Amino acid sequence: MPPPPLFAIQPVLRRIVNRVATDNPDMFGRLGPHYNAHFVIDPVNLPFVLVLRPDPDDLLLDARQRNDIPPHDAKVSGSFLDLLMLVDGDLDGDALFFARDLTITGNTEAVVCLRNALDDIDGSIAENISDMFGPPGRAALGILRRAKQRNKSE
Amino acid sequence: MNRPELVCPAGTPSAMRTAVEAGADAVYCGFQNATNARNFPGLNFTVPELEKSVRHAHNGGTKVLLAVNTFPPAGKVDLWKEAVDTGAKLGVDAFIVADIGVADYIAKNYPDIRLHLSVQAAASTPEAIKFYCREFNIKRVVLPRILTVPEIKTMADEIPCEIETFIFGNHGLMVEGRCSLTNYITGLSTNMDGVCSPAAQIQYIKDDSGNLTTKLGEFTIDCFSCDENAGYPTICKGRYLTPAHDGAYYAFEEPISLNLSTLLPDLMAAGVTALKIEGRQRSRAYVKSVVTAYRKAVDNIMAGHNPEISDLLALTEGQKETQGAFKSKAWR
Ligand code: SF4
Numbered sequence: 156m157p158p159p160p161l162f163a164i165q166p167v168l169r170r171i172v173n174r175v176a177t178d179n180p181d182m183f184g185r186l187g188p189h190y191n192a193h194f195v196i197d198p199v200n201l202p203f204v205l206v207l208r209p210d211p212d213d214l215l216l217d218a219r220q221r222n223d224i225p226p227h228d229a230k231v232s233g234s235f236l237d238l239l240m241l242v243d244g245d246l247d248g249d250a251l252f253f254a255r256d257l258t259i260t261g262n263t264e265a266v267v268c269l270r271n272a273l274d275d276i277d278g279s280i281a282e283n284i285s286d287m288f289g290p291p292g293r294a295a296l297g298i299l300r301r302a303k304q305r306n307k308s309e
Numbered sequence: 310m311n312r313p314e315l316v317c318p319a320g321t322p323s324a325m326r327t328a329v330e331a332g333a334d335a336v337y338c339g340f341q342n343a344t345n346a347r348n349f350p351g352l353n354f355t356v357p358e359l360e361k362s363v364r365h366a367h368n369g370g371t372k373v374l375l376a377v378n379t380f381p382p383a384g385k386v387d388l389w390k391e392a393v394d395t396g397a398k399l400g401v402d403a404f405i406v407a408d409i410g411v412a413d414y415i416a417k418n419y420p421d422i423r424l425h426l427s428v429q430a431a432a433s434t435p436e437a438i439k440f441y442c443r444e445f446n447i448k449r450v451v452l453p454r455i456l457t458v459p460e461i462k463t464m465a466d467e468i469p470c471e472i473e474t475f476i477f478g479n480h481g482l483m484v485e486g487r488c489s490l491t492n493y494i495t496g497l498s499t500n501m502d503g504v505c506s507p508a509a510q511i512q513y514i515k516d517d518s519g520n521l522t523t524k525l526g527e528f529t530i531d532c533f534s535c536d537e538n539a540g541y542p543t544i545c546k547g548r549y550l551t552p553a554h555d556g557a558y559y560a561f562e563e564p565i566s567l568n569l570s571t572l573l574p575d576l577m578a579a580g581v582t583a584l585k586i587e588g589r590q591r592s593r594a595y596v597k598s599v600v601t602a603y604r605k606a607v608d609n610i611m612a613g614h615n616p617e618i619s620d621l622l623a624l625t626e627g628q629k630e631t632q633g634a635f636k637s638k639a640w641r
Binding site for chain 1: 320321349350351355509512513514515521533535537538539541591592593594598623624626
C-alpha cells in the first residue's frame with residue numbers, strides 16, 4: 156500500500172494543537188523542563204505517527220510516515236482508540252500499561268509530565284476538537300465514541 | 310455502625326474535582342515539592358491551584374486533607390513549615406503528618422486544625438499511637454497495612470483517636486516510612502524526597518519479540534514476556550535472580566494491588582472511621598472508577614444492602630489483587 160498523503164492533515168493538526176493550547180494555558184506548567192521535548196505518539200494501527208513538541212512558544216503537532224520518524228525524546232505507542240480514550244481522561248494509562256496495551260520508550264519522566272499535564276485538562280479534548288469542525292466533526296466523534304463503547308464492553 | 314469517611318486521592322485539580330463529583334467525603338493532596346510522599350514530576354498542586362480547589366471541594370461538601378507527610382532532612386525544615394502555613398491559610402481541614410517536628414509545629418501553631426498521623430509514621434501499636442495522641446493531639450491514625458481486621462478491632466478499642474485504613478491501591482513491602490530501597494539504588498529517598506522509583510531513572514525496553522524489560526537506574530527490575538501483565542518498576546516488586554533460588558522470583562512482593570472490597574463490612578464493623586483509596590499519581594479515570602465503586606459499596610452497606618462492588622481488576626497492578634495482611638498474616 157502506498158503511504159498516505161499527510162500534507163492534507165498537517166493544517167488540521169496545527170489547528171488542533173493550537174486550540175488545545177489556547178484553551179488550557181495552565182497545562183504547560185506541569186511539563187516542567189520537558190516543555191520542548193519531542194514526543195512521538197504512535198497509534199500502532201494507523202499508517203502514520205504524530206510528533207508533538209508541547210512548547211507553548213513553538214508548538215508542533217505533525218504527522219510523519221513511519222519511515223520518516225525524526226529523533227525524539229520519548230515514544231508512546233498504543234491503539235488509536237486507546238490513545239484517544241487516554242487523552243480524553245476515559246482510560247487510565249497505568250491500567251493500559253499493566254495490560255501491555257501501552258508502550259513507553261525513551262525519557263520516562265517527560266512522558267509522566269505530559270501525562271499529568273493532559274490529565275489535568277477538564278472535560279473532553281476530543282469534544283472540543285470535534286466542535287472546531289462543526290457537524291462533520293461531531294459526526295466523526297460520534298462514530299469513534301461508538302467504537303470506544305464497543306471497545307470498553309469487549 | 311457509623312458511616313465511614315471515604316478518603317480519595319487527588320494528584321491534580323482535575324482529579325480533585327473528579328473525586329468530589331464521584332462522592333468523596335474527603336480528598337487528600339500535596340504541594341509540588343518534597344513535603345509529601347507523592348512528589349512526582351508534573352503532579353500535585355501550586356498554591357493558587359490549591360486555593361481554588363479547596364473552595365471547590367468545600368462547596369461540594371468535601372473535606373481537604375493536606376499531606377505534609379515526609380521527613381524533613383536537617384536544615385530544610387522551613388519548606389515543611391511553609392507548606393503547613395500555606396495550607397492553614399487556604400483553609401485545609403486537616404494535615405497528614407509523619408515527622409514529630411512537623412507534628413509539633415502544627416500542634417503548637419494551628420491547634421484548631423486536625424492532625425492525622427500518616428501511614429509513613431508506621432505507628433502500629435496502641436502504645437505508639439497513644440504517644441502521638443498525647444503529645445500532638447492527633448485525631449486520626451492511618452494504620453500501616455500490616456494488621457488483620459481483628460487486630461484493627463482490638464486497636465480501635467484501645468486508642469483514643471479515629472482509625473483510617475487503606476482499602477485500595479498500591480501494595481508494597483509495608484515497611485512504611487522505613488523503606489530505603491529506592492535510596493539505595495537512586496540516591497533519592499522515598500521518605501525525605503517523597504518519591505519512590507523516580508521516573509527520571511526508569512527505562513522501559515521492548516525487544517523485537519515483545520518482551521518488556523523494566524529498569525531503575527542500573528538495575529533490571531523485571532522482564533515481562535509478551536503475554537504477561539506488567540507491573541511498576543518499583544524495587545519491592547522486582548523479579549530477581551539470586552543464588553538462593555532457582556530462576557528469577559519475586560523476592561519481596563509481586564506486582565499486585567490491595568483491594569479490600571469484600572472486607573468492607575468487616576472493616577466498618579471493626580470501628581474504622583475512614584477508608585482510604587491510594588493513587589494520587591494515577592489518572593482522573595482511575596479516580597472516577599474507584600471512588601464511584603467504593604461510594605456505592607459504602608452506601609449500600611450503610612443501607613443494609615449487599616455492597617455490590619464493581620470489578621476494579623483492570624486498574625490493579627499486574628491485574629492482580631490481594632487483601633494483604635488484612636485477611637491473613639500469611640500474605641507473604
Ligand atoms: S520500594 Fe516498595 S515498599 Fe519501598 S517505598 Fe517503594 S513502593 Fe514502598
